Amino acid sequence: MKTHIEEKLLVYKVISKRDTEAFAKLYDFYIQPIYRFVFFKLSNREDAEDISSEVFLKTWDYLIEKPRDITSFRQLVYRIARNRIIDVYRERARKNECLIDVATETLVGNDLRIDIEVKEEQQDLIKSIKKLKHEYQEVIHLRYIEGLSTKDIAGILDISATNVRIIIYRATKKLKEFVEPKSPKKK
Structure with missing residues (x-):
C-alpha cells in the first residue's frame, strides 16, 4: 500500500460495498508477506499455500459479517494468520506429528x-x-x-x-x- 489512507479506503469499500476489486488489491499487496509468515512457521509449501488462502477467505468473511472500523488491515490479516497457524499446531499435536521441522528452503x-x-x-x-x-x-x-x-x-x-x-x-x-x-x- 502506498499509504495507510489508501489501505483504509480499500477496507471501507470492502465493508460498505463488498467491493471485490478493492479486496483483490489488499490481497495482492499482502499475499506474499502472509505466505512467508505461514511458511516460516509451518515449513511446508503446500500447507503455507492452503493456509494463506484460508486467511484471506476468513478476512473477507470477517470484514463482511462483522463490519466495523478496522484500524489496521495489516494487523487483522496477520492476527487471522497467526490464529490459523495455532489451529494447525493443535491439529498436528492431536495427530502426534512433529511441531517443528527444519526449514528446507531459504527465507530470502x-x-x-x-x-x-x-x-x-x-x-x-x-x-x-x-x-x-x-x-x-x-x-x-x-x-x-x-x-x-x-x-x-x-x-x-x-x-x-x-x-x-x-x-x-x-x-x-x-x-x-x-x-x-x-x-x-x-x-
Missing part, C-alpha cells in the same frame, strides 16, 4: 545463484531461530523478516509495544547465544 529470495556458504549460513540461522521459544520466534520473524513495526506486532500479538521491544531484545540476545558459538573465535 529465490536467486538460485546464491552460493552454498550463504545458504548454509541461512540454514544455520533458521535452525537457531527454531531453537528459540515460540514467542521469540514469532517476534523475530515479524520484526526482521516481515519488517513490521513494534506497534503492528503489538496489535497482532495483543500485547503492548513496550512488551514487544522487551521480547525483541531478549530474543535477539538469546539468538546471539546460539549463533556466536558457531562463529570462529578471534585470537
Whole structure:
C-alpha cells in the first residue's frame, strides 16, 4: 500500500460495498508477506499455500459479517494468520506429528545463484531461530523478516509495544547465544 489512507479506503469499500476489486488489491499487496509468515512457521509449501488462502477467505468473511472500523488491515490479516497457524499446531499435536521441522528452503529470495556458504549460513540461522521459544520466534520473524513495526506486532500479538521491544531484545540476545558459538573465535 502506498499509504495507510489508501489501505483504509480499500477496507471501507470492502465493508460498505463488498467491493471485490478493492479486496483483490489488499490481497495482492499482502499475499506474499502472509505466505512467508505461514511458511516460516509451518515449513511446508503446500500447507503455507492452503493456509494463506484460508486467511484471506476468513478476512473477507470477517470484514463482511462483522463490519466495523478496522484500524489496521495489516494487523487483522496477520492476527487471522497467526490464529490459523495455532489451529494447525493443535491439529498436528492431536495427530502426534512433529511441531517443528527444519526449514528446507531459504527465507530470502529465490536467486538460485546464491552460493552454498550463504545458504548454509541461512540454514544455520533458521535452525537457531527454531531453537528459540515460540514467542521469540514469532517476534523475530515479524520484526526482521516481515519488517513490521513494534506497534503492528503489538496489535497482532495483543500485547503492548513496550512488551514487544522487551521480547525483541531478549530474543535477539538469546539468538546471539546460539549463533556466536558457531562463529570462529578471534585470537
